Amino acid sequence: MNNHNFATSDFPARILGWYDRHARILPWRKPAGETADAYHVWLSEIMLQQTTVATVGPYYRKFLQNWPTVQHLASAPLDDVLSAWAGLGYYARARNLHKCANAVCEKFGGDFPSTEVELLTLPGVGAYTAAAVAAIAFQQPAVVLDGNIERIVSRVFRFQGELPKGREALRELAGRLSPKDRPGDYAQALMDIGATVCTPKKPDCAECPVSIHCAAEAEGDAENYPRKAPKKVKPTRKAVIFWIEDQKGDVLMRRREESGLLGGMMEFPSTNWDDKPVANEELNDLMIRLGLPPGLARISGYPIVKHTFTHFHLQLSPVVIRLPDTIRVTSNEAKWTRPLDFNRIALPTLMKKVADTVLASQQLLPI
Ligand code: SF4
DSSP states (O other): OOOOOGGGSSHHHHHHHHHHHHOOOOTTOOOTTSOOOHHHHHHHHHHHTTSOHHHHHHHHHHHHHHOSSHHHHHHSOHHHHHHHHTTSOOTHHHHHHHHHHHHHHHHHTTSOOOSHHHHTTSTTOOHHHHHHHHHHHHOOOOOOOOHHHHHHHHHHHTOOSEETTTHHHHHHHHHHHOOSSSHHHHHHHHHHHHHHTSOSSSOOGGGOTTGGGOHHHHHTOGGGOSEEOOOOOOOEEEEEEEEEEOTTSOEEEEEOOSSSTTTTOEEOOBOOOBSSOOOHHHHHHHHHHTTOOTTOOOBOOOOOEEEEOSSOEEEEEEEEEEOOTTOOOOOTTOEEEOGGGGGGSOOOHHHHHHHHHHHHHTTTSOO
């Protein structure tokens, strides 16, 4: 552990000096020294969770074009927000984004609150986002700790705790380094240094402004930090997914429950995503739930659609049913959708993969 006295060191000044020279130009950024708009900071930070800067750029611009202020976003229909979000993944974030915009308008008169404590009361705003918005948009001396910053701090101190368990201890260490001046620039500087200099593999310590303060650089073992608890092996879940087409070529879809994975998004109906093989009764139960008579011809043999979520792998086996004109679907859940309209609805990436697989295979398999 590094016992260096950071309170009196030039650590923050070195970080800020580096930022003045090397800050990345990003669509949601203001130049060094200027304060960014809280709506812009919040929107970008929510989008950047689990997603790269390169992917977020076009989405961020599209959102600002559609909804230039938090008031515009709050009054947008949720479906429009979900559709604009499609492809960014983790759709709970999009639903919380909409909820949060409404909360800002209803509870705070349309202005984001400036303190971490108040920001934390907003839907979808966790410790990291609250600290980032407070620091970057309101110049509050908040301790911002994302993956990049964790890496730098754990290397500077050769922090022996394993993440995520040791995160609070690491936050305390990060707090020792944080300056009172320019907290927003300081946080963004660390994000940039983590992304471009103190990278997970082969950090460029020769270019690092704080190498003289870094214990891991002195020991030559930077890549060993941060120490992480061993990853659990992800289970693989399986299900059958139905592509039910009527004579016009419209496809049966339904909306997922609001809470949970892909909450509120449209999907093709499937059996439960389970570790066990799919039983025949389960297929029949699903048919009954959809208001379809048993015994309809099912065409299988389509390629399996594979997808990975944070906690598990998923394998979906598509089964196609083409309904004769004589059959009416009675379920209220069913929403008939033209494949041409898939781009306009909130269709998660997984369901796009299913649609692409079935549509691409239709030439090969009889339908
Ligand atoms: Fe990271 Fe190297 Fe800088 Fe230490 S000296 S913070 S390991 S880039």
